[in-house]
Amino acid sequence: MKLAERMSRLGTETAFEVLNRARALEAQGRNIIHLEIGEPDFDTPENVVEAGVRALKTGHTHYTAASGMPEFRAAIASDAGRRRGLDFTPENVVVTPGAKPVMFFVMLALLDEGDSVAYPDPGFPIYESMVRFLGARPIPIGFRTEGGRSHWNVDDLVASVDHTTRLIILNTPSNPTGATLSAGETDQIAEAARRVDAVVLSDEIYSRIIYEGTHESVATRPGMLDRTAILDGFSKTYAMTGWRLGYGLMPVELARPVTQLMINSNSCTAAFTQLAGVEALEGPQTEPDAMVHEFRRRRDLIVSGLRAIPGVECAMPQGAFYAFPDITGTGLTSRQAADKLLDEGGVAVLAGTAFGSKGEGFVRMSYANSYENIEIALERIAKTLGRVPAVVA
Numbered sequence: 238m239k240l241a242e243r244m245s246r247l248g249t250e251t252a253f254e255v256l257n258r259a260r261a262l263e264a265q266g267r268n269i270i271h272l273e274i275g276e277p278d279f280d281t282p283e284n285v286v287e288a289g290v291r292a293l294k295t296g297h298t299h300y301t302a303a304s305g306m307p308e309f310r311a312a313i314a315s316d317a318g319r320r321r322g323l324d325f326t327p328e329n330v331v332v333t334p335g336a337k338p339v340m341f342f343v344m345l346a347l348l349d350e351g352d353s354v355a356y357p358d359p360g361f362p363i364y365e366s367m368v369r370f371l372g373a374r375p376i377p378i379g380f381r382t383e384g385g386r387s388h389w390n391v392d393d394l395v396a397s398v399d400h401t402t403r404l405i406i407l408n409t410p411s412n413p414t415g416a417t418l419s420a421g422e423t424d425q426i427a428e429a430a431r432r433v434d435a436v437v438l439s440d441e442i443y444s445r446i447i448y449e450g451t452h453e454s455v456a457t458r459p460g461m462l463d464r465t466a467i468l469d470g471f472s473k474t475y476a477m478t479g480w481r482l483g484y485g486l487m488p489v490e491l492a493r494p495v496t497q498l499m500i501n502s503n504s505c506t507a508a509f510t511q512l513a514g515v516e517a518l519e520g521p522q523t524e525p526d527a528m529v530h531e532f533r534r535r536r537d538l539i540v541s542g543l544r545a546i547p548g549v550e551c552a553m554p555q556g557a558f559y560a561f562p563d564i565t566g567t568g569l570t571s572r573q574a575a576d577k578l579l580d581e582g583g584v585a586v587l588a589g590t591a592f593g594s595k596g597e598g599f600v601r602m603s604y605a606n607s608y609e610n611i612e613i614a615l616e617r618i619a620k621t622l623g624r625v626p627a628v629v630a
Contacts, residue, residue: 248366251591255575259585270614272602273585275412275559277476282524285475288516292509301505304496305332305484309511313484316518320444321454323462329486331495334506336442336470336483341367342498343438343466344404346491348373352403355394358593359561361412361440365593376402379595380414387416387552387561395429402433407455408440410447413592413601414561415536415554418453427458436491437465442483445474445525447556448533456486463488473557474525475517482510532558535604535611542615543602546622558605561589565598567622574600574622582621584614 255273263269280286304310310327317325333339340363348354350372356364358377368375378394380387389411398405407426409418418426430437437455444452456465470483485495499505536553539560543551548566564574571588578584578600589596604611 243370243372246366246369246372248362248369250362251587255579255585255587259579262579262583268583269579270584270610270617271606272604272611272614273587275473275603275605276478277473277528277558277605278607279476279524279528281476281480282517282520284520285477285513285517288520289480289509289513292512297508297512299508301508301511303499303505304492305330305506306508306511309515312515312518313486317467317486321452321457321467323454323456323486325486328489329492331485331487331492331499332506332511333483333485333499334503334510335481336440336468336472337363338499338503339466339468339483339485339495340364340438340440342495343436343468343485343487343491344368344371344373345498346494347436348403351401353399353401354404354406355398355402355435356406357389357408357411359413359589359596359599360406360408360592362592364406364408373403374401377593377595380411380416382550382552382563385553386555387411387414389416389418389422391422391425395425398429398433398435400433402435404438405430405435406438406440408442409453410443410554410556412443412557413559413587413589413596413599414552415557415559416552417447417450417555418455419450420453423453423455424458427455427461430455430464431460435464437461438468439465440468442468442470442473443557444469446529446532446558448529448536449555452556466491471514471517474528476528477513477517480510480513482506482514531608532604535606535608536560538608539602539604539611539615542611543618546619548622558603560602560604561599562602563599564622569622571597571600578618578621581624582617584617584621 259269310330314325353374354368355376466487471477551562575588587601589599
């Protein structure tokens with residue numbers, strides 16, 4: 238069967254490939270510590286589960302509006318006002334089955350072949366995948382480490398965008414680096430977007446998982462509300478990965494074509510998940526807050542443990558639940574280190590190159606696993622990488 242040429246430009250998520258390899262080793266009797274998948278190890282809060290079950294039992298098993306149920310869109314708009322200080326109405330909200338469709342649909346609605354798109358590299362791999370799939374020109378923007386933390390290279394962004402730049406993709410906090418944007422960095426990005434008349438797709442899926450400071454949304458900057466599409470969802474904050482529930486906040490003139498794309502693809506998002514989402518936003522926030530507290534405890538453990546290993550350096554993540562250690566001092570490439578840790582150490586991690594070419598020399602470790610398992614993983618990592626003579630500068 239001959240496939241369309243554009244399919245050759247479509248990428249993937251390596252996390253699921255590594256997960257399959259790890260499970261195959263487990264099937265052979267190996268004990269594997271999973272630090273590869275970006276999925277909270279907590280259960281969905283019980284009040285949210287009960288709301289979903291109640292919705293099913295009371296007949297919410299039918300089609301809904303393509304853009305989302307009115308009460309859910311109203312709850313999302315209200316939450317955005319409380320958390321981000323932004324004036325949204327339900328007409329600015331499009332609900333999707335998971336957050337990825339927001340990314341895909343916004344790009345489909347905006348990009349023509351030849352348009353350029355700036356995006357983080359290392360970054361979530363689907364950004365680059367979609368840019369190339371749509372025939373747009375990728376502009377990867379790297380990171381730098383300063384003061385013990387990672388920063389997106391905003392100066393590089395400002396210098397790289399021009400009149401051909403249709404879209405700037407942000408992700409704060411970042412997957413895979415855990416970096417956040419400062420107020421000044423956010424100001425610079427907003428000014429650059431206005432200067433070249435670009436739209437910003439702001440992936441804020443980890444915006445509730447921040448350890449220091451506050452979340453800075455570019456949409457809060459002057460003139461940016463009308464040129465920003467915010468991507469958010471429930472998978473990370475509420476441990477609802479299997480519920481497939483996401484949403485976009487965007488100008489009405491963009492929400493309309495995105496809704497058309499929903500009609501042409503998914504028809505709508507399941508009703509019971511949306512009503513569970515209402516409860517998640519409006520119900521008690523004690524469990525999500527407790528998850529962030531525990532993630533902070535695990536972050537401190539994994540960073541201190543990694544920094545103690547010869548040949549390894551690790552910036553302190555400011556948000557999300559990923560460490561992104563620099564392993565160049567071991568003399569291994571990203572792929573070699575990831576393979577060695579899995580095959581010899583029994584620890585599943587991802588090569589930094591799974592997040593773009595600028596991720597070479599790094600691996601990503603998700604600390605969405607128990608404190609006890611992270612302690613075991615650190616012992617295995619130290620022992621495995623300790624067999625590799627550290628490179629002396």
